[in-house]
Each structure stands twice: as structure tokens, then as C-alpha cells.
Amino acid sequence: MCEAEAVSLQACISVVGALECVVRRCVGPDGGSVLFTKDTGEIVITRHGQRILTMLHLDHPMARMVLECVCAHDRITADGSKSFILLLAALLRGIRDSANRRHNASWSPATNRKLANQLLAFCWKELDDIIAHDVVPYASFLFGFGGYRLEGGVLPALVEGYVAGRVATGQAEILTPLLCEFYKKVSHEQDSTTVEPITFLHSNFPLLYAKVSGLPAGCSQVVKGLVLACDWSVWREAEGPVKALVICESLDKPLVAIGDSMSICFQQDWLLRSESAMKQRLARLLCLQVSVVLSSVKQPECVLEWARLNGVCVLECCDSEQLDLLCEFNAAEMLSVQPMLRVTTLTFYSRLQLGGCRYAHLGVSPNGSVHIHTLVLCAPASGPLEQSVCVSQGVFTMLQHLCLSVLRMREQSNDTVSLSDSHQYQIERDSDSLTHDQPHMSTTLPDQSQSSSLDQSQGSIKDLWAGILKAGGVLPVGGAFEVLLHHSLLHCGNHGDLESRSLLAKAILSVPRSLHSHRPRYFLQQQAQLMSKLQLLKQGHTLSELRSGSDLRFGLGPAGTGSLSVEPICSKHQLVMSVLQCVNRLLCVGTILHTRTPLYRTLTASTEDSEEEDV
């Protein structure tokens, strides 16, 4: 007993088009934000593509399928969900147009599916190759010898490029240096060599920030140690490293349990007896010489009184995850399992007044290359505050994805060049790559490619970020990637079927086009400039010679600060792959069946509707 609904390509296009309509307004630094009023009266203001789509409460099953794809993509890169929709819409339209062109000939719904399968096959087989050979080398030359200098380093440029598209200009100006400072303080040295701090920040970010509303955003700061969103129940000022006891349950709990198991007679001495059991326990705690008690639950009054009398500080109702992090980080000593008592050391503890609220502030000694700091984010109201939190979290996801993908790339190249210290092998490989890369532009600069591959193959790099730059991990924001990919799809290499290449090439330009939609001429100029530069590079010039002419202004910051912002190539690569997969999924759907019976979660759809896959 279910209604069936046939799905045509046109239906897909209109669904995705509706999503595009909402998202297009928020693309890029000059885009705006979307204001939601929920049915609860709560107000959410955001520019974040994935959040906008999730907030829409989409009903149409196709739209929900798209959303699922977007979320899956967002989980990996935390970047490019708005571009996802734009590219998807452009691709679908491209498929429709090519179908229309052949309409008179042999056209059937199966043709679309065939096209989608071709695109997917292209994505698996050719895309990696094209990006690795035509886009990445260009990126590494762009920032190589005589190329662009990134003032202040790669990290600020990356963060700026990411933040600018997600919050308003003023907020971005504050957040960018703040996030860089946060990373630098956590990694402690200026140029970190390991990925550890990024991984740490990525996985623990929810525990490492504090939100303060009612203050202007400029008051945001980075503070040392851990900030817990609760105030000390018992407070006494003290200095220096102290021992802290971490408790997860109420101290009198076992006593109640005893009361449950055996009936107590109400006698003159009963009350005294229960007190004395408690007292023994507290006396044992005192022997540990702890001066701070951190508890994730509320403690009975008598514990507080005991603390007051003995000069012990008590913090109740802490976030237990933060306590776990603290114990894990300090390798806390486990005292007993039931009830769980852990003892750890704090370098300092204090009260922190942020906005109108008091917070507890704990100092944690560093572990490895990670020094715990907390990001204090301020905003005048909760809407922008959520935005800042969301962006900050996204930045570290993006950075982690970038680092890991660049490291993976390096490992792969190391595998192919095992035992790279033999000099002869190195030369052999270089000449190999020379012959292999002959049709591509990278070979035109043999000196640089040699030095960079030497550096890469050495495995350990002095600086993670310089390494990423050298490996060609980033490109200027504002469409450089799309223009390059467009170019190489159309002009470089002949493998892969032509139809999907041209389809993709056409569609990919829609992203930068809508980014610069308010000044289309500017975009065309930039595209032409980049192309001419590409030609010159192929002929063997270096960028320093080219600079005298027109400058590449693609990546200029939104506020026109003159600094260059960059974006990671791997996110863009992932974006193209995710979109092609999504197109395939969409076009494979033949019919939608609306059922009344609940579906199991193992199916792709959420609750009421199912997508019947009919390939």
C-alpha cells in the first residue's frame, strides 16, 4: 500500500535548485548569512552550508539524500558544503543539457544513468591522476622559489581563507589571529613538526573552549590551562602545584547503598554511626594531602563542610569528559575502582571571571608537544557565538584533513622510493619522473622539482606547514583550483572519455562564478590572468619574473588587507569526488515509494520514506 512517484532528472534539478537558491546567497566573503527562527522561538544565524541545509528540515526524499551526502562530505573535510550544492546543481544541469542536445537521437532515462556511471568511473580512475599531475605541481611552484610569499606563514593564510567564508568580516578579522594563536600556544613552538597538536585539537575541541555572551567579540582570548564551566563550591586561594582528587560519584553513595541492603534500626546512636563512617572516609582523603577535589556530581553538604574546615577547594558538577581529559593527559594515579578515585597534579588553580559568570581555571602540565590551552570565545549574543564555535571546530577538522592527506601523499611517495638515501636511486627516480611527466608542465622546471622531491623523500621535515606548502597542498582561494582543474580537464592528457571531462569542466567553473557573482568581469579577468601565467610557467619562466606584470589577485583577503588566503587542495579534491558520487546516487533512483511502515535504520533513508534503488 504505497504510493509510487517517478523520479525524473528534472525533478532532481528542481530540488537541488531550490537548495542552491538558499545557499548561493552565503557563498564567499561577500555573501550574507541566513537567519532562522525555530518553532521554539530560538534564533539561529549562520553562514555554514551544512548547518543551513540541516536547519531547513527537508521533506523531499531526494533533498534528504543530498543532505546526507553533504553531511558525509562535511564530516571528512568540514569544508565546501556550499560549493557542493553549487557544483551538484551545475552538473545536473549539464547532464540535462547534453541529454537535450541528443534528444532527437536515441535518448532514454538510461542514458542519464550511463552518463552518471561514466562520471563515477572517471572519478575513480582519472581524477586522482589529473589533480596529482596538473594541479598539485602548479600549486607547489606558485609558492616555491621566487613565487608568492605568504606573509605570516601558511597557517594564518589557511585559517583566513576558511574563516572568511563562514562568518561576517568583522568576526573573521578577530577569529583568524585568535585561532592561530590558539594553535601556536597549544603546540608551544612557532613551527611544529608533528601533527599531534592538530589531531589533539581536532578530537578534543569541544572540551577546550568556553563561551561568553554579552561581551564584544574583541574580548575573545586564549588562556592557559583548562577552563571548567562551573564555580568553586568551596574556595581558598593557594599557589603552586597541588594535588587534586577526581571523583565521579557522591561520596556518601555507598552509605546509602548499605542502608538499602540492611534495615537500620532507629536508635540513639544510629545517626552518629553513619556520620562516623563518613568521617573515616574523609579522614582517609585528608591523608592523601589533596588540596583540590574535582567532582562530576554534587557532593553532600558534610563534604563541603569538611572541605571548609580543612582548607580544601571543592569543584562540583564539572563536565566529566573534561575531567577524563585531565586525568588522561596527566596520567592520573588510580586509587580505587569503586568508587573511582583518581589523583592528579595541577600546576595552578584559580577563579576566572568571564562575562558575568565565574569559571574554574585549572593549570595542566604539558604532555609531549601538546600544551593545554582554552579558547575563550566572546560574542554579544548566542547566535554569533555558536557561529564562532562552529567555525573554530571546523578549522581544526580542515587542518587535520589537510595534514593527514599530505602526510599520506608523502608516505606513498616514500613507498615508491624506499631506501631513498642511495643517491643513484634518487637520480634515477628524478629522471624517471622527468620522462614520465614529460607532457605536463611540471617538468619544465627541473631544478625545482629535484629539490622539492629531495625534500619530500627525506621523510622528516623541519616544519609541517612549510612542508605542506612545498608539497603543493594549498592554492589561493577564490577559484584558482577550479580554473586549473577546468584547464587541465580540457587541455591536458587524452585519457578518460571526453564527454564526462567536458561536463565536469563546465560545471566546475560555476563555483568561482557564483563566488564573484557581483562582479562577473573581475572573475573573467582573473581567469584570463591565471591562464596566461600558466602558459608562461609551461614555457619555463619563474613567477618572480612574472610578478612585474599583473599580480594574481585571486586570493586577496576579503577585507582587502592585501594578504593572500589559501585553501587546501585535498578538500577540493574530496569535494569533486563527493559530488560525483552524489550525482550517481541521485540519478540511480528511479522511483520513490512512500511507505507507512517504519524502516530499519540500516537503510539509507531516515524514517518515513525510502529510496528504491532501481538501476
Added chain:
Amino acid sequence: MSRVCKKRPSLCTDEPLAQTEVLQKLSLLRHMLSSCYGPFGRLKQIHNNVGGHVLTTSTSSVLLKALTFSEPLLKLMATFVTNHISRFGDCGLFTGIFCIGLIENAEKLNLGAAAASRVYKQLLKESVRYLTSDCCGCKVEVDFSSIHSLMALAHSVITSKRACMLTPDEAQHIISITVQAFLQSVPCDSSGRTCFGRTVTVPLQGQPVRDSAVFSGLLVEVSMQQSEELQRLRPGPYKIVLFSTSLSGDLSEIGEAKLKMHTEVNPEGALLDQLLLLGEQAVRDGVGLFACQKVIHPVLQHYLREHGLVVIERLGAALMEPFVQMTGAIMVESLYSPVLDKAYGQVGGLHVYRRGSKELLQLLPSGEPAVSTLLLCHRNETMLDELKVTCQRAEHILRLTLKEPYALLGGGCTETMLSAYIRYMSQSKAFQAATALNCSHSQFLLGTEAFCCSLQSMASSLNHGGQHCLMDLTHAHHWVTAVDMDSQTSALLSCSCGLMKDRPGLGKTYVNTEYRSFFPALIEKSDCQPRLLDSFTAKLSALNVAVEMACLVLDVKYTIKDVN
């Protein structure tokens, strides 16, 4: 789930600020806020048309909480303003009016949202730099050696709250006791880390405002029967004990344990015996004052009184912390063990006051008065509530000066001066600024115009009687003339803030008219003191918040409203 309603589609609005309806709502809100602004602001009465409580106020926090907004943008602004007030307690109306002014002017001059917010941000930076720099003419240092600037600060907070219904004399009295309470809360010795004193506010309804006063120590209400005993008190100091647990003799606080009674045991009796044991100990240890947060069993009370102790029960949770701070006692949580020696505190003396129908017991601190009590009296409840909030605000503002010992000139002078400065600076460096901001020269100038107009109209919205607002062309102070005086030659004694005296030859122009830009000159060595001062910290933050909020609202391109 007997009825399943079909979900209605959300309401989407594209480019909300381009719609006249939204703009009308914005300007309505601005009119509403600006008519409340300043010491001559008009009161607003809010009532529901199905009846209920009628609210009279001119305070932004009360007003914005009482109103419900249908437009999401307005709701967003209201949350911004209320958040700001909860933090700084002042300049809420300023934030709201200034922000709406910025938005409206940007729309009127047809600046693009992105360009407008960039220019506003830049101008904000310039303003903050000016206000924090030394060459700023609208900033005065708070002089803690004289009471004058503190009084001026309190004056502008208290007189701007019209709903307190104070006569000028009463206002003066309230101002002086607020400043006095603030001064008492500042610790004398500055060696090492010192803790702020605390001011407890006790409202008393039905007494004339002039009865309001500051007392050192705490003021606790006591029952009438006790007053005779209290009359014949021995002189202090007294040893005190403070319980935070209930001494009523109930068994309610035992928890979830099962109880099995022996037939011969009487639980109430057992507990009462326990309580009396405590009483005996208190008498033995020479305690003079026996206080409890909650209820004390009447038998215990009687026993204690018989032995000459003063008993205070039902202190309430709010008074516990100041009590501990003042006496140095440690709260006793359990009645099953003897009170430890170090848990006792000390009170310097006791004093009984009678105010109207109420008997108040003053507990004097034994050492330095870290705690003081502000007794506020007013004729009826609503006015008293408003007065209480106002005094707390004023004290907060005064405390902020300790962090940043500056104040800004009040009466609109800061606004006119800042706008003159911004206009001057941006005209002299318009070209560089525009290229740095990636916008056109004209866009930058228009943005400046919008910013300065909004600032100046802040100054002019202080007046509600149709007076003329003027600005002098040397120091850019703000001047107000009565409506019937047709020329500037009439006798204006001093500018709105009172720092400047009128003198012949001082060129003036109407606010928000064309004039040649100039750098507002500093006043050298004036013998006048400014009459009105605004909080530096609060106003700086208000400027920041207003600009941030305006940028955010201008940035909104799409609103989606769930109507389910």
C-alpha cells in the same frame, strides 16, 4: 499521537532589509527606544489587552523583556541589547538606538551590506583608538581623591531612570547614599590581594525615600516579640555560630535510607534531644548570637533565649555568604556532631532599629566593615523595584571605574565630539582608507556620513521637548537651547555636560547639518567640573556591540521562519 498535524512550510524572506515592512518595524522600535532615552525620557506603559499586570518603565532591560517581537531581526537585536545590559548594566538604549541608526542610514544611503560593514568596522576601530588615546577630549580621569566625579557618574545613571519617580531632592539623597555604599565596599588596605566588600540591598516599602540609608554590617529583620529582649543587650563583641542546615527537628534530610523504628523510640524526641545538646554546647562556649539559614525548633529557641542568646532564624540563602564574609564563621552543616572551635565567628555589636512597622537588627562587623547594607525605601512596590535595580546598576558602574579609571562626558557631548573627530579623520585619510578597505572612495565617505549621523542623532534624541540641539565648532560640545530662543546669541550658560562655559564668538551649528570638518580641540584648564558623566567601560562596549550587531543584521540575506 492521536492527531498528526501536517507541518506547515516555513516562511522565507529574501533580502529582509529591502522590504519596507521590516524597515518600518525597525524605525518604530527606534522611536520607541529613543523616546525613553535620557533624563527627560518618556515612560512606557505596557499592558496585555486581555488584562493583567501593567508595567511602567523607561529602562531598556525591562522594556525589551516585556515586548514580544514578530520580526526575527528585531528579536535578534533585542537579545543583543539584553545581553549587553546583563553584562554592563548601562547604555542599553544607546546600543539599540545607535545600531538601528546605523542600519537605517546604510539602507537610506544605499550602501552595500558588505561595504557598509567594512566601513563601520573601520570607523569603530578609529573611534576606539580615539577614545582610549590621551588626546581624547571627551574622556576624563576619575579622580578618587574627590567625590565629585563619582557623584556625577551616579547622577547620570539614577536620573536617567524616570520610573523611579524621584524628586530632585530625593534623587540627590539616593545618589549620595549609593556613592557612600560604594566607598564602604572598597577595602582600605591595598597590600596583597584584597577582596571587594559587599553591599546588601534591603528594600522597605511604604517609607519615604529620605529614610533610605547605608548601614555598615548587616541588617536583619527580627520579630517584634524579641525586641524587648534586644533592648537590654550587653555590649559586644559577640561570639556567633551559623547553621546552614535546618534545626527544625524534621527527619526530611536523612535521604533515601530505609528506616525501621523500634516501638519504644520516639524519633522526634531523639532529634530534639540532639538539638538541645547543640544548644547546651552553644551556651557553654559563650555564644552570643545563634543564627540559622532555615527554621529553628521553638523549644531550642526558647532554651537559647532563656540563656540570654540572640536567636536569628530564616536568614535565607542570599544572606549566608555576606554573613560568613563579615563574621568569619564557618557554616555548620550537621547537627549530629559538636561544633568545632574554629567554626565560631565574631560580631562587633548589635543595634536595633525601628523603621515603620519593622524591627531591624543591625549586626556590626568586628573588624573592617567589608559588608554594608543599603536600606532603600519608597512609596510603593513597583517604584521600589525599579529603584533597587537602579541602585545596583549605579554601584556596578562605579565599580567598573576601579578597573578603568575613566569616564566619558555625558549629555551627548561625547557623541558630538566623536562624530566631529571621525568626520575630520576620515576626510583627511579617505583615500588610503578606501583602498585599504577594498571599497570605493564615495562608499567610504557615505559610510562615514551614516556613522556620524547616527552618532549625532544619539545626542539629539536626549531632548524630547523640541529644543534645538547645537554643536560648537571649536570643541564640538553639545548645547541645547529652549525652543523659543531663535538665535544662538541667547544666554546658554554651559554645554550639556557642564565642562564648558559659553563665550562670545563661539561658533555653533545645528546638529546634523553641514559644516566644515575640524579637529575637536582640547579644553585646556577649565575650572568647571563636568556635571554629567557616563561610564567609560560600558559605553565603549556599547559602541562595539552596536556596530557588531549592525554588521550582523546587514549581513542577513535570507530569513527562514518556522511557523509550526
